[in-house]
Amino acid sequence: MSIILFIFQALLIPGLSPLIVGIIRKIKARFQNRQGASIFQPYRDLWKLFHKDEVISETASWIFRYTPYLLFAVTIVISAGIPMISTMATFSPLGDFLLFVYLIALGTFFLALAGLDTGSVFGGTGSSREMTVAALTEGGLIFSLFSVALLAKTANISEMVNAISVVPFSMLAPVVIAFIAFYIALLAECARYPFDNPATHLELTMIHEAMILEYSGKRLALVEWAAANKLLIFISLGTSIFFPWGIAQNVEIVPVAIALILFLIKILVMAVSIAVLESTIAKLRFFRLPDLLLTSLVLGMIAIIITVI
Amino acid sequence: MNKQELIEKYIPTQSSVEEKNNLLLFEVSVSEIETVCQKLYFADKMTLMTMTAIDERKENNSFKIFYVFGLPGEKFFLVPYLKLQNTEEFPSLVKVIHETSWYEREIMTMFGLQIVGHYYPEKVLLHENWPANVFPLRKDFPWNKKIEMAHEKSHRFKRVGGEGIYEVPVGPVHAGIIEPGHFRFSMLGEEIINLEPLLGYTHKGSEKLFEVLPLEKKIALSERISGDSSFGHSLAFCQSLELIGDISAPLRAKYLRVIFAELERIANHFNDIGFIMLDAGFSFGGSNGARLREMIMQINQRLTDSRFLRGVNTIGGVKKEISDLMEITSKLKEIEKDFKEFINIALDSSSLINRLKGTGSMDSQIAKDHGVCGVSAKALGILSDARINFSYAAYSKLNLSIAIEKEGDVYARFMVRVKEVSSSFSLIYQALNELPAGEIKTSSISNFKKNSLAIGIAEGWRGSIVYFVATDNEGKISRVQARDASFLNWSVLPHVAVGSVLLDFPLINKSFNLSYSGYDR
Secondary structure: OHHHHHHHHHHHHHHHHHHHHHHHHHHHHHHOOOOOOOOOHHHHHHHHHHOOOOOOOOOOOHHHHHHHHHHHHHHHHHHHOOOOOEHHHOOHHHOEHHHHHHHHHHHHHHHHHHHHHOOOHHHHHHHHHHHHHHHHHHHHHHHHHHHHHHHHOOOEHHHHHHHHHHOOHHHOHHHHHHHHHHHHHHHHHOOOOOOOOOOOOOOOOOOHHHHOOOOOHHHHHHHHHHHHHHHHHHHHHHHHHHOOOOOEOOOOHHHHHHHHHHHHHHHHHHHHHHHHHHHHOOOOOHHHHHHHHHHHHHHHHHHHHHHHO | OOHHHHHHHHOOOOOOEEEEOOEEEEEOOOOOHHHHHHHHHHHOOOEEEEEEEEEEHHHHOEEEEEEEEEOOOOOOEEEEEEEEEOOOEEEOOOOOOHHHHHHHHHHHHHHOOEEEOOOOOOOOOOOOOOOOOOOOOOOOOOOOOOOOOOOOOOOOOOOOOOOOEEEEEEOOOOOOOOOOOEEEEEEEOOEEEEEEEEOOOOOOOHHHHHHHOOHHHHHHHHHOOOHHHHHHHHHHHHHHHHHHHOOOOOHHHHHHHHHHHHHHHHHHHHHHHHHHHHHOOOHHHHHHHHHHHHHHHHHHHHHHOOOOOOOOEEOOEEOOOOOOHHHHHHHHHHHHHHHHHHHHHHHOOHHHHHHHOOOOOOOHHHHHHOOOOOHHHHOOOOOOOHHHHOOOOOHHHOOOOOOOOOOOOHHHHHHHHHHHHHHHHHHHHHHHHHOOOOOOEOOOOOOOOOOOEEEEEEEOOOOEEEEEEEEOOOOOEEEEEEEOHHHHHHHHHHHHHOOOEHHHHHHHHHHHOOOHHHHHO
């Protein structure tokens, strides 16, 4: 039973991530008075890209060729360590939050290298921008998770979830503050507003899209899918750690079923919040991004201080 | 001022002055042209409307170069000109009047006349594969001649040296459906150190075609110089033809021209307002701008059978009548209300305003040196609007408020458009209200005057559109120059981009929204 649930939980991320992207796009389209494509369109796009030929620059090295596989693999490995419906169905050695942060960083590192690899100008500028943002995001991300780890007295994500769900409400102030810090880091890591515009066609303003401009066909499909996975990983990690209520702590049918429904509702709420945010604000200018990321860092620190006190 | 006063006040005493339609021409020698132009431009504070050349080697073995100066509020334009006999060189005025730079380069490219003393005598408009000694606007160049590709040298971009400087080439093919143009950025990190646009990819030889097409097709051609300002271009062209043909449009036609011209302005400003917001990442604004523009386009379609108001203007008036005035007024009032609701939501967004303010600021001296006109000039507090300065059609009878901003940044250009939309709506209501009865077109077109010259001006939605038209000794049109506002404003864009970050460039570019086709012709 537990093995089946483990496999099911690990496949939730790659299975649902295109849907989440589709839902966000649909909501944004409705905000713009457009009909918008079906919420299943991202699946069709992936299907289409997997059936296309690809063009690889002659100057590209193995880094460019293998990065998509690495990126996708990293997201699958991370998925296995995140409790979404049951804390008993995760692979616990992968559940360390520091491991999570640096697996994400590993993917970013190779993607940035791949952007530089082909020697195209846009790949290079994209990589340079991505590394600027990534370096500044890391602090806020680690501190926000670290404050929760302090409160739960463990670095294992599943155990953090168990611990937080029994913490009395009066003690939750640092969790709320840490969540805001985490949310800002999520937007930066996943190339969402106000950091990056996932829908832009303007190559001069891109960050994430500029790095992957040279990809096509199957590799592009993998990169896009991995990006969608990353978004859903951050969303589910956020909901699991900061709003752990309802996640089953065993592998019984009824609690797991309730947990699954609650999980779907939680990620839907997060997706809607991102879509609403992206529809109502303008993108920040690039040199003001550090201010926002610094806010994330400071909030993370405040959360830690409150926890310690 | 009447003609005599103008001559006495502004034209050197010993010159003989020829009056041709709305031009007062006087010949100036090569050695004196700089002082004469300098006086008109600086001391008398005139605007350089356009500058162009004519090949008259067949008639009198010479090239002529015309410098057209305008004084706001005056009916006549002062035109010193050079007559180049036995020489193919002309002096550059760049050192005194900077905005002559691109005009001179164009004359060099198209007529094969050498500029003496220009700091950057590079070819413009024609592709680098165009052979060196073929000059398309000379009369001995047949319009339908097939040209062999030259494969000579490639265009020399200005190089910026130094540690950490790199170049970013963008275009001519862009992401998204826009016109082609190449931009060469020299970058230091994210900061733009230098930008050189290379245009001409949509050069169609229009000015040569003007010389050979039949009259009706000439007007159709003018509508295609820059498709989004079809009406502005055909209006300027028809007004110059009416001067040379010695006819004038009936009053009703003049009012209708105001209505159509303002509809075109509103439609394009809606589009730009939307796109500026979209490029700032404010997607709500982007989609609403497109929606509102479409509503105006559908009104255009209903009134004239053309979404772009093509086929409306003709010599001596307009071809399309507006009958159901009440219905149009109420429709427009609805759209205006819709726009006001939408723009209020947008202007309440502090993140949007923050993004627009301070981005892409233009230095006012640089702008003046480049002769910036239209929306970009008004965003700097410069009153550059042909509807007031060189009033035409029925504008002088209507109450027009000019939108002016001070800061010269993206926000200012955005706000000029927002305000102009309101003033255009008001102009249309007034014109619909006071629309006089009568003909919409003068019936017969008499022959054009022989050996004549005239210029026609209209304020397109980007800025002034100037048509310089000449006829030969049989009364046939022998030369047409179509100067879009983009011709001047493209030259200032690189200066605005320098010092900005690359990420801001699309937004800055969109706030100008210049026409590639209008520049390239």
